[in-house]
Amino acid sequence: MTLRAGRSFQALLMALIGLFLLSRIWSGTILLYINQRFVFLVFLASLGFVIFAQVLYSERLSTQNDEKHSKNFSISTLWWLALPVLIGFLVPAKPLSPSAVVNRGISIDAPLSARIEDTGVLLSLSPTERTVLDWIRLFSFSENLEQFVDQPVDVTGFVFSDGRLSESQFMVGRFTITCCVADATALGMIVDYPQAAVLKQHTWVRVQGKIGVMEREGRLLPLILADSVEAVPPPEQPYLFP
Amino acid sequence: MVPSTPGAGIVGRVARITTFHLPVIIVAGVLVMAALTRLQQMFNWQGEWLLKLTEGVSNFSAVFLGIFIEAAPYLLLGTLASGLVEVFFSPEEITRLLPRSRFLSIGFGGLLGLFFPVCECGSIPLARRLMRKGLPVPVGIAFLLAAPVINPIVIASTFAAFGNTPIFWLRFGLTLLIAIGVGLLFMFESDGNRVIRSLNVELSQSFHFHGEHDHDFGNSTSSVIQKLKKVTIIAADEFFEMGRFLVIGAFLAALMQTVVPQSWLLSLGQGPILSAVVLSLLAVLLSVCSTVDSFIALAFSGTFSSGAVLAFLVYGPMVDIKATLMYLRVFNRRTVGVLVILPWLLTIISSTVINLWMR
Structure with a gap:
């Protein structure tokens, strides 16, 4: 040339x-x-x-x-x-699909990519405005977890279930992106829901209910006691940015 | 002597044709995949394998574009810095800046990144330019290996992720030690041409701007605008030269991320040595930019030991898929071997020691 x-x-x-x-x-x-x-x-x-x-x-x-x-x-x-x-x-612009979680794994309490010792901002949010990421952060960095028990919760995420959960449980997950999609990690909260088995893996749902506390391997984790789980279309912005 | 058989000739020919046409083949493949994905969406075709395939294609392109979009600004910045060095600095000015003592100047090379905030995509073209301009090879190597970590942006992001913890300090200490150590190894190599690939090879292959007339515009009294134009042209040529390795690296990393489950790699190793090996390999595979890798490392610090996380933080910025491809472009093979293997061994040894000591 x-x-x-x-x-x-x-x-x-x-x-x-x-x-x-x-x-x-x-x-x-x-x-x-x-x-x-x-x-x-x-x-x-x-x-x-x-x-x-x-x-x-x-x-x-x-x-x-x-x-x-x-x-x-x-x-x-x-x-x-x-x-x-x-x-x-x-190639049509599409976000990472929830099925990628199979390759990437999901974490329930991983130390988060942006640590905030100061939970003041999150506490000032109304409980129903908090996202999956906000809840997991609050549980990782708060002294007194009792204050959250029975608070109302309203989160959206994709359904993920695996063998480690009981029949009446599933996880509601979101991808968090610290830099670019290459570092996408899924975070999930465990949901108690009697009809968990009928939910379709990797579809988007809105979960409403109350917060509870559960213990897993010596750590206290948030648990959603679901009143309602409804299928929703994927959100415009599917990732959470820490 | 290898006897020449007709088979070898054919293999050689096929290899030559595929390397020459590989980008075209891949571009064609991408076009087919993109068309398939569009058609599937348009007509809402069903079928399990088709849905899986199109989902794979969109996940792949999301990761590929993610890495490219994230890294391209830094590559542009690095090549721009390289162009500025080429046009505005003379070799004498560069050597005058260095300390007299050879040992001190290698240490200086390791800390030079504090003034050039570039990640690994940017540090490679810049290091090559500086070495061609007369920066001694050991100093250049120390700069090359240390700059992606020891620079203001990465210090800030690592502090944000880890705070004032041993991991934060050890990351910078270890990187500097390894960079200086590998630099020292090149101290006896006084002839830079035996380390860096010769100019002629490159000239015959691609661009024209590194030739002899580089020197005449240095002396001419051309205006600042003219000089800035030169900077742009040099930077653009270098962007295209290095950019393809970014593209290939992002392509491979995205392919691996779509095909190989991470849990598979993570389940391979716990133990003090194996965990460091696994996380250093993961760093190569993920190929994320050094400015943000500490946030990713944080996600592993729950399941892995501190030493293993350090291996990720120290080795990843020195060597990953795209950096290795760029190294192959800049250095001869023997040097690339040293640059890839020696830091790895040093990283594994020090991480293992830390694992045993910090437990």
């Missing part, structure tokens, strides 16, 4: 990468891939890509007369960088 064509191809790819990132930031679907605190960095980078594309494009014209620079471009190198653009624009 000539230098001129190579530079044009480079400029095109840079512009497409930049535009892809900008379009995802604009539509909000960027949050299907990364944690929100990196969005500004990605925004700056996408502007950088567009500027780079502009410079490369103008350079294409300025170097074309210069015969001594006309070395060959390796086209296979450029093809690799076309992959993210192709996958990005062509």
